[in-house]
Each structure stands twice: as structure tokens, then as C-alpha cells.
Amino acid sequence: KELLRQHEQLTARHQALAPDLESHPLAAQLLDRDADKRDGWLSQQLSQLSEVISRDEQRQQALLALQKDAARLQQQLQAATEASQTAAGHVAEQLKQLEADGQRLEEELTAFTPLVSPRVLEGLRSDASATVLQLEQQVTQRLDQLEQQHEEQQEQTERQQKIEKQQVEQQARVHRQTELAQEVTRLGEQRQNSQQTLAGLLGEHASAEQWQQALEQTIEQARQAESLAAQALQDI
Structure with a gap:
């Protein structure tokens, strides 16, 4: 009875699938083969189909991975774009600040025109650091010279005062002698x-x-x- 029931179920399923099987492209090839070879041919087709499905699944997984990479790259691109825009804003602000600094520097250099030579002004415009360092060295040398001159002048003043004192003492002696x-x-x-x-x-x-x-x-x-x-x- 159980076998009879299973046979009836298989018959019913076969009858239900018969229209689909008859309309399948491989149905004609299956029917052209002998009945004893159909199972082997179906097994071969199923194996090929499994391989195709496996390849499709691999391609689908690769496609999903590519989609994930694309989404990640898109996010990175978006972040890079935003960072680039932010950096561009900073650069524009820096350029604006540099332009303002350059204008202010030019105004200050113009104010220094009566005080320094044209060569120094040109140096401040082309290479401010080196020119400022050179000016600092010149100022230091000048201060050393002034300090030396001050010391020499002080020594000369002391000698002059000593001479004047000696002259006063000499005049006092001459007056006393007189x-x-x-x-x-x-x-x-x-x-x-x-x-x-x-x-x-x-x-x-x-x-x-x-x-x-x-x-x-x-x-x-x-x-x-x-x-x-x-x-x-x-x-x-």
C-alpha cells in the first residue's frame, strides 16, 4: 500500500510537471534518447547545471563583493570629495590671508622706503628671511661699533677730564707761585x-x-x- 501510494504521488507530480517538461528546451533531447540512457543524460545535465549554478553563485558573490567595494569606494570618494572641498576652502582662505599679508607687507615696505635702500627693499620682497637676517647682522655690527665708539669716547672724556684737572691744578700752582x-x-x-x-x-x-x-x-x-x-x- 505504501509503495502504491508513493507511485500515485509520483504519477501525480509527473502529470503536474509534464507540461513544463514538455515545454523545456531539453525535453526534445531527452525524449530522443533511449529510456535506459535518459537517467545518465539527465545526471550529466544536472551536473553541468550545478556547475553553472556554482559559477553563477561565485559570480554573484564576486558581484556582491564588487558592489560592496564600489559602495565603500563611493563612500571614500564622497569623503575625499568633502575633504577636498574643505581643503580647497582652507587653501582659498590661506590664499586670501597670504594676499592680505602680502598687501600689508607691501604697505609696511612702502613705509620703510625713506629708511632703507632700494636694494634692501628688493631683498625684503624677494627673500625676506635672508634679508632680515642680514639686517640683524648689520644692526649687531653697528651696535658693536657704537658701543666701541662710546667706550672710546668715554675713555677720551676721562682723559680730557684728567687733563683739565691737571690744568686746573697747574693753574692753581702757578697762581700760588705768583x-x-x-x-x-x-x-x-x-x-x-x-x-x-x-x-x-x-x-x-x-x-x-x-x-x-x-x-x-x-x-x-x-x-x-x-x-x-x-x-x-x-x-x-
Whole structure:
């Protein structure tokens, strides 16, 4: 009974599939073959079909992988495009800033025109870093020269002050010597006057000692005369 039931089911399925099988392109080839060879031929066709399906599945998987790669590349391209646009905006902003800096630099260089030579201005425009470094070196050298000149001038000032001090001291010595010479002259004149006065006082006396002795004798004589006069007054 079970076999009969399965046979009936297969018969029913065969009848249901019969229209599709008859319309299939391989149906004619299948019917042209002997009944005992049909199973082998069908197995061969199924094997080929399995290979085709396997290749199709592989191609489908490869296609899916390519689609995923394409989607990933599209995302990367979109990100790169956005980054490029952002970078382009930054570059444009930088260029704008550079243009403004260049204009400001040109204005500043124009302001420096009365202060520096045309060669320096051209150097600042073409190679600002090297020119600024060169200017710094020149300024340093100039400052060193000014410092050296200041030291030399200070030394010269100190020498000049020392010379002036020596001149003042020399003038003071000369003035003192002049005063001493005048004093010596005055003392000489005073001595000469004193000698003349002394000579007038000494008169005929040869020396002051003789004059002193004569003076003492005169005084003694005057005392004696006074004593005699007093005695005479008492006697009266």
C-alpha cells in the first residue's frame, strides 16, 4: 500500500510537471534518447547545471563583493570629495590671508622706503628671511661699533677730564707761585724799607749793637740827670 501510494504521488507530480517538461528546451533531447540512457543524460545535465549554478553563485558573490567595494569606494570618494572641498576652502582662505599679508607687507615696505635702500627693499620682497637676517647682522655690527665708539669716547672724556684737572691744578700752582713771588717781592721791599729805616735810626752807629749801647748810655745819662735834678729840688 505504501509503495502504491508513493507511485500515485509520483504519477501525480509527473502529470503536474509534464507540461513544463514538455515545454523545456531539453525535453526534445531527452525524449530522443533511449529510456535506459535518459537517467545518465539527465545526471550529466544536472551536473553541468550545478556547475553553472556554482559559477553563477561565485559570480554573484564576486558581484556582491564588487558592489560592496564600489559602495565603500563611493563612500571614500564622497569623503575625499568633502575633504577636498574643505581643503580647497582652507587653501582659498590661506590664499586670501597670504594676499592680505602680502598687501600689508607691501604697505609696511612702502613705509620703510625713506629708511632703507632700494636694494634692501628688493631683498625684503624677494627673500625676506635672508634679508632680515642680514639686517640683524648689520644692526649687531653697528651696535658693536657704537658701543666701541662710546667706550672710546668715554675713555677720551676721562682723559680730557684728567687733563683739565691737571690744568686746573697747574693753574692753581702757578697762581700760588705768583702769590708767593708777590709775597717775596713785598717782603723784599719791606726788608729794604726796614733796612733804610734802621739805617736812619742807627745814624752814625755802625751796627745795631752800637746803637743799642749808645741808647742805653743816653738813657742812663737821662736817669742820672733826673736824679741830680731831683736831688737839687730837695736841697732847695
